[in-house]
Amino acid sequence: MPWYIKTEQFRGPAQDMREHLAAHRRWVRQQRQQGQVMVSGYLVDGHGQPGGGGLLILQADTYGAALALVQQDPMILSGCVDWRLQGWTPVVGDLSLLPQQSLL
Template structure:
């Protein structure tokens, strides 16, 4: 299994939504991630913050898939992508050093 990274940022139209309007989409995204992890997918998900720990820098998803095509098919099921709320990029990640994670 290969590792992949999906990065994303809110579209300007998404930023213009109120927190309450975005909340249902964020909850759906988190539920999807939790369901995928519960099914055994190796996955890490989170959002980016600035030096004052304010969100708004986008999100990061690290996960395993058998191929780029499978990763792309899977990531397109993300509720944030389905709702067209983010611009995103998918790349395979080849770790070369670290402490054993992932």
């Protein structure tokens, strides 16, 4: 199944988005519990500090299916991020996802 990556950049300070970030984490957990292959996290700067954005990696049958799914993300629905969805084709190496219970 194809891979897709959603990158996002916060439109404001992270502390102003706590409610939306919490809703996003709940949404990702729910998607994973329903069998969706998905990993989410935040981007950090060179000092390990949150850098004002995030990354979501997921599998979907088509770009349209991936787009329909990420458009349900509370971070997008809230309008608090600029985002981009792209297909991703791994070429070298294997992608091993962490066990579901260790994420979020």
